[in-house]
Amino acid sequence: MADPGQHITCQDVVELVTDYLEVALPPDDAALLEQHLNFCEGCVFYVDQMRTTVQTVGRAGGPDVPDDTRQRLLAVFRDWNRS
Amino acid sequence: MTGTGVEEHNVPSPEEADLLVRLRAGDERAFEALVERHHTMMIAVARAYVKTHAAAEEVVQDAWLGVLKGIDRFEARSSLKTWIVRIVVNNARTRAVRDARSVPFSSLASAHEEAAVSPDRFRGPDDSFAGHWTRYPRDWRSLPEEVLLGQETIGAAMRAIHELPDIQQAVISMRDVDGWTGEEVCAALNITPGNQRVLLHRARSRVRAALERHIDG
Numbered sequence: 001m002a003d004p005g006q007h008i009t010c011q012d013v014v015e016l017v018t019d020y021l022e023v024a025l026p027p028d029d030a031a032l033l034e035q036h037l038n039f040c041e042g043c044v045f046y047v048d049q050m051r052t053t054v055q056t057v058g059r060a061g062g063p064d065v066p067d068d069t070r071q072r073l074l075a076v077f078r079d080w081n082r083s
Numbered sequence: 084m085t086g087t088g089v090e091e092h093n094v095p096s097p098e099e100a101d102l103l104v105r106l107r108a109g110d111e112r113a114f115e116a117l118v119e120r121h122h123t124m125m126i127a128v129a130r131a132y133v134k135t136h137a138a139a140e141e142v143v144q145d146a147w148l149g150v151l152k153g154i155d156r157f158e159a160r161s162s163l164k165t166w167i168v169r170i171v172v173n174n175a176r177t178r179a180v181r182d183a184r185s186v187p188f189s190s191l192a193s194a195h196e197e198a199a200v201s202p203d204r205f206r207g208p209d210d211s212f213a214g215h216w217t218r219y220p221r222d223w224r225s226l227p228e229e230v231l232l233g234q235e236t237i238g239a240a241m242r243a244i245h246e247l248p249d250i251q252q253a254v255i256s257m258r259d260v261d262g263w264t265g266e267e268v269c270a271a272l273n274i275t276p277g278n279q280r281v282l283l284h285r286a287r288s289r290v291r292a293a294l295e296r297h298i299d300g
Binding site: 009010011012014015017018019022024040041042043045046048049050052053054055056057058059060064065069070072073074076077078080081 | 109111114115118119122123140144147148151152198199200202205213214215216219220221222223224231232236237240241244255259260262265276280283284287288290291294295
């Protein structure tokens, strides 16, 4: 159990958030972070922003392969296919 | 972390198996589909090892040739993606040695030092609420979904990713764009789970900051 006298700051939260979302925080640290979220709306917003960022990046998809690259690779393929 | 642990859980999907059959039969469309699916990620991986984009392009083109030449020998003990990335990494390492870039992840060290959020967003050490927000970040949940997931916002995210240091770009592309697990990324880039998380953290934090600038103006 985390020491009830211990606390973490918002500035700590923004550095721990990825480990928290990755479920890689030691249990005591995770408990401290959750305690903090219970009273700090700003950090709730921040953690949500990080989750939303992951979602937005996920929607991005990779950029399309440039056409000249595709043509170059298709030429490699045709060479290989002939041999 | 070794590559072998990953492979066991990661055999080809039925879709991949189908692509494989077609590729072995010389189906150009199957090759094109594979390029569409993996090329950008392969460039990102190569960029983590070699100095220039041009070098990465060469490494990846060679890797594609390696994929084609090896496709008959590919035994499907790993996913196609894992196998392809291994070829990219091998080629990229060889190239990095040739170009004398002996420390492929030179940006690892600096990644530890950078703050996720500018210190001036927090109260200073003399304040009784030291380390707490001076002004809360905005509640994005109150925004309409089309703002957060609209093309303009996605474009801002893409630009932010593009501006990241190479290795961070590779990690966030693999994890959040292509949906790799942390273990897969560690195996492909030969980094520790801790380093993978630091890189992911820096990358996501920077992209979040870019989205905040985009959304809040």
